[in-house]
Amino acid sequence: MKELAYAIIDKYHDEFLELADTLFKTPELGYKEVKTKQIIQTFLTSHGIQIEKEYFQTGFQVTIANADKPHIGLIAELDAIPTIGHPCSNPLDNAAHSCGHSTQVVMMIASLLALKELIDENKLTGKVTLFFCPAEEFIDIEYRKQLIENKTIYAIGGKQNMIIDHIFDDVDCCLHAHGMGEFRKYRFNVKSSLAGFIYKKYHFEGKASHAAMAPSEGINALSACNLFLQAQAMLRETFLDSDMNRVHGIITNGGDVVNSIPSDVVYEAYVRSFSTTTLMNLNDQLSNAAKHCAYAIGAKCEIEEIKGYFPFNQDIALSDVVYQNMLPFVNPLEIQTDEKSVASGDIGDLSLFKPTIQFGYTGFKGTMHGKNLEVSEPDVVYNTTSKILVGSVIDLLTDSSYLENIHSSFRPQMTIDEYIKYLES
Template sequence: MKQLVYSVIDKHRDEFLELAELLFHTPELGYKEQQTKHIIQTFLKNHDIEVEKEYFETGFQVTVGNAHKPHIGLIAELDAIPTIGHCCANPLDNAAHSCGHSTQVVMMIAALLTLKELIDTNQLHGRVTLFFCPAEEFIDIEYRKKLIANKSIYAIGGKQNMIIDHLFDNIDCCVHAHGMGKFKKYRFNVQSSLAGFVYKKYHFQGKASHAAMAPSEGINALSACNLFLQAQALLRETFLDSDMNRVHGIITNGGDVVNSIPSDVVYEAYIRSFSTKALMTLNEKLSNAAIHCAKAIGAQCNIEEIKGYFPFNQDILLSNVVYQNMLSFVSPCEIQTDEKSIASGDIGDLSLFKPTIQFGYTGFKGTMHGNNLEVSEPNFVYSITAKVIAASVIDLLANSKCLDDICSSFTPQMSIEDYKKYVTRSCYEIDDLN
């Protein structure tokens, strides 16, 4: 059965490469992927696959197979990221597929088409849904806040909204893949972890006055921010190495003119950790530090907080299924395992509720998120990876014990209702804290 799948993917290779080229040259930011959506849906329609459901501006899903169970979910992300100087950057907003998301789309479609053929001919039984997810990149915040205000979305990330709307409820497990850039040694990556993060915007407010003639009449918001940065630096000695905590930010407004005491200063930051508990604790400590450092010199600090993504922990049993299918194409020494990446993704949120994996694949040159990223090995990226995905789904659908073991060993980490409360509580003021 797997050999048939491989031959079908090879037969349509040129068609997949044409789709890949078109998508790579049509980069769009999250919740704006209208052209991308049209290209994909047209391609699917030409292969007799109709859209099952649309949601959240540009997201949609398709399903092959009529059986209620078993039900496997596949993930493809639609959005690009601003990348100044990339040869394929959209001139309107510098969007480019320097994150490699367009490659996910093609490989998942390739896998789905081959699985459809097996299911349609009764060689395989079950159901496979391919979710085309918008807005994985945590960017373009002001635009997305407007969408939230208009009730078009609940939260910043695409999968966050899909989780809240119960779109993943009926699947047994979920398979995802993401480009891992250029590696000399490794071809694939399994069982890696991703950090979780919270986005913070600290707004320090003081009182303006003439910086030379009357500094005593002012309250320096930049000094309040500097005091907070010292507190932030001192907190680093409390970090546990195993949590791999990170705090990094920039001052996006440091005052208006040199000759005036700054009355408004804005510091934006990400707080990251591999531990959900450590992330929440550190987040609260930093909020208290900012507020009380400002108070210490008579200033105020108002904080805007947007919940980012949860830490991602791979499902080990599901990873093992994919790992075994990788071995048909590469040797064990070419597969990286157990990497801890400080990067984040909304796939972490999905892993709270369903057995989920995101394996990595190479075949690129240049730097991930860089202006020189391009696909250097199209056969590996689009064909070999699609074969691994399709073969893994075959194992899951054909071996009920394997899938039962995966599902029975998994425990959801919270309810959808509690999750919604957490991710949609986006702002708080000074009076809400201690």
């Protein structure tokens, strides 16, 4: 049956490449993926797949089924990220698919069309839902805060909103994939983990005065920020290697004019860790350090904090299914396992509630999130990955022991009510 599914994917090869090119050249930021949504929906309906449900501005889902169970969820992310200088960037906001999200979309659609033919012909029994998720990238914060204030969304990340709205409740497990950059040593990866993070915006408040004539009458907010950056650097020596903590940020406002003591300085940062407990403790340490460094020179520090994404721990049993479906296409030595990546994604939040995986794939040239990223091996990115995915879904739908094994080892980490309370805290 897998060979039949592979043949269906090959049949649509040229159509998929055309769709891929169109999407790559139509990058849009999260909750603004209007053209992207229209292109995808037009393609799906032309192949007899009707839109089942829409949500959160640009998110939507489609389902193919001839039974209610098993129910497999597939994840595709719609958004791009600002990338100045990328040849395919959107001139309005510099959005570009330097994150590779557009390739996920095509790969997932290719898998869905193959599964549709098998389910329509009753060669497979079950249900598959493809979720097109908006706004994975944790960016454009002020715009999204306005959407939250207008009650258009609940949270910054797309999957966060979908979780709160119980959109994933009915699925048995979720499969996702993400580009991992150029092919160097590894062609694919499985069982990798991602860090969690918290977004912080430190607003240091001092007192302006003439920088040359009356510096004694001012309180230098930039000095308060610099003092905090020193404290932050000193805290790094306390980090446990196993947690792989990261603290990184940028000064987005360093003062108004050179001739005045800076009275308002803004430092924006992420705090990351593989340990949720460590993340919370480190977050508190940094807040205390910022406030007291400001107090030390007579300034103040107000801190805005937005809970980011949870650490992502792959479902091992589900990863094993995908790993076995990689082996027909690649040497096992070219499959990376158990990587700890300090990147983050809202897939981590979904993994709190459902058995979830995200396998990595190469086939790119350039740097992820860089202005030179391009697809260099389309057959790997769009064809091989689709066959790995569709083979994995076939296994899950045809052999009940796979899902039994997955469910026996998985335990939800919290309730959705607890999750909402955390995000709002």
